[in-house]
Amino acid sequence: MNTSFKTALLTEDTRFYNEIKAPNIQQQEIRLNVYRNNVVVSLIDALCDIFPVTETLVGDVFFRAMARIYLLENQPSSPIISEYGVNFSDFIRTFEPAENLPFLADVAALEHEMLTLTHSEEYKTLDHDAVSTAFSSVEDPSVLLLNVPPTTKILASPFAIGSLYQAHFSDGHQCLNKVDINKSEYLLLIKSHLYAQLHVIQKEEAIFIKNLMQQRSLEDAVPDSDLFDLGKTLAKLIEWKVLTQIK
Known part of the structure; x- marks a missing residue:
């Protein structure tokens, strides 16, 4: 995937807008957001599949909000979706809204260990x-x-x-x-x-x-x-x- 396109999908970077054919920047943003939303939702869904216990413990709304922030800072490095989220537990340890759940990061780490072991x-x-x-x-x-x-x-x-x-x-x-x-x-x-x-x-x-x-x-x-x-x-x-x- 084109690096600048990948960056635009997962961040608010606007430099790729010039590559999109549209009459104005508003239309460029609308067209990019179609791809951006699909990618973001797919990655969040993947994290839900990898960390189902973690999601259950905090609820779907909280988990998806947390996952969205995580993926903006941690872009996938492999096309194999099951390899995504290797440092998700580390992210949770520093995620302030989850600080009242000190066990949450350990649960996420365990879930990823189980996935890795399965493969x-x-x-x-x-x-x-x-x-x-x-x-x-x-x-x-x-x-x-x-x-x-x-x-x-x-x-x-x-x-x-x-x-x-x-x-x-x-x-x-x-x-x-x-x-x-x-x-x-x-x-x-x-x-x-x-x-x-x-x-x-x-x-x-x-x-x-x-x-x-x-x-x-x-x-x-x-x-x-x-x-x-x-x-x-x-x-x-x-x-x-x-x-x-x-x-």
């Missing part, structure tokens, strides 16, 4: 039988290395953003009001069955999975805490299709 590579994972075979084939299971996909992520937030996200996509918007937003959470993000999956986990489980990601043996990966249950945690990892290899 990442998917790795073949082990089922329950394969895990059982791997454990029974060694005399000392504590020395085993349990591998997880390299795209696996552990997030920690001072707010219950994972519960908000799950509530939005499960029982609908009414459950959003039941979430204690000020409760800190640890989140496991993985890709399974083509889509990113989110699980709210305990702190000890987060430590354990992080240790696995650092290629520590099973024994060394277990956190020093009476609250940690290895059997239950392994059962979750098998159910969630997290383990890719055991050696």
